[in-house]
Amino acid sequence: MAWRSSGATNEALIENLARNGLIKQERVKKAMLGVDRAHYAPYAPYEDSPQAIGHRATISAPHMHAAACESLLPYLHPGARVLDIGSGSGYLTHVLAELVKPGGKVVGVEHIQPLVEMGTGNTRKSAEGLDLMDNGGIRYVKADGRLGWPQDAPYDAIHVGAAAAGFHQALIDQLKAPGRLFMPIEEDHMQHIYVIDKKEDGTVTKTKDMGVRYVPLTDAPTD
Numbered sequence: 665m666a667w668r669s670s671g672a673t674n675e676a677l678i679e680n681l682a683r684n685g686l687i688k689q690e691r692v693k694k695a696m697l698g699v700d701r702a703h704y705a706p707y708a709p710y711e712d713s714p715q716a717i718g719h720r721a722t723i724s725a726p727h728m729h730a731a732a733c734e735s736l737l738p739y740l741h742p743g744a745r746v747l748d749i750g751s752g753s754g755y756l757t758h759v760l761a762e763l764v765k766p767g768g769k770v771v772g773v774e775h776i777q778p779l780v781e782m783g784t785g786n787t788r789k790s791a792e793g794l795d796l797m798d799n800g801g802i803r804y805v806k807a808d809g810r811l812g813w814p815q816d817a818p819y820d821a822i823h824v825g826a827a828a829a830g831f832h833q834a835l836i837d838q839l840k841a842p843g844r845l846f847m848p849i850e851e852d853h854m855q856h857i858y859v860i861d862k863k864e865d866g867t868v869t870k871t872k873d874m875g876v877r878y879v880p881l882t883d884a885p886t887d
């Protein structure tokens with residue numbers, strides 16, 4: 665139950681997520697302890713729930729960020745390349761960058777310019793984030809994430825933070841072999857996480873996981 669993991673501080677939130685079994689791996693815990701959600705969530709940052717950040721976007725709930733990191737962790741080694749599509753607040757982009765440093769690179773793709781700026785501004789609030797931005801560990805770009813970001817491909821891990829209407833082949837093409845893609849997919853008005861693995865020999869498997877509720881991966885709004 666989400667409310668049970670909420671806390672009064674970032675540390676309390678992360679400790680509660682771990683106690684409730686939502687964070688199992690020590691490296692994920694350490695990375696999430698190292699990124700203060702208050703720099704990314706405009707209010708109630710230590711509640712285990714999604715929060716609106718404007719532009720019809722939300723910062724996902726901490727337990728969903730934890731689930732994404734836990735799933736992608738085998739591919740998040742120092743020096744790894746990662747793509748975070750629908751980077752929004754920038755929170756997960758920063759946590760992923762903590763998990764691949766030193767030498768790693770995370771590209772946050774967002775199709776709304778003010779959110780590109782929000783992610784950048786949020787990340788620059790902490791010394792660690794500023795350092796990652798300045799040394800190339802994190803970069804935010806404005807693009808349609810359904811096409812991935814071929815400029816820095818291939819990626820060890822790709823995270824999609826908005827529900828896609830299908831498996832975008834461009835994203836699978838931009839995965840390393842081996843590599844893993846974690847994305848919500850909308851099918852028959854329901855959304856589920858899919859974990860898509862590309863094995864060393866290039867074969868691709870798709871595993872359906874938990875039911876979720878994300879904002880859609882769409883065309884950029886025109887209004």
Ligand code: SAH
Pocket residue numbers: 720721722723724749750751752753754755756773774775776779807808809810825826879880881882883884
């Ligand atoms: N991981 C983010 C999630 C933000 S909500 C966070 O936790 O803060 C999903 C984001 O996906 C929104 O910011 C939205 O603008 C973005 N988005 C939706 N469709 C997109 C597309 N086609 N390309 C890039 N970003 C997209």
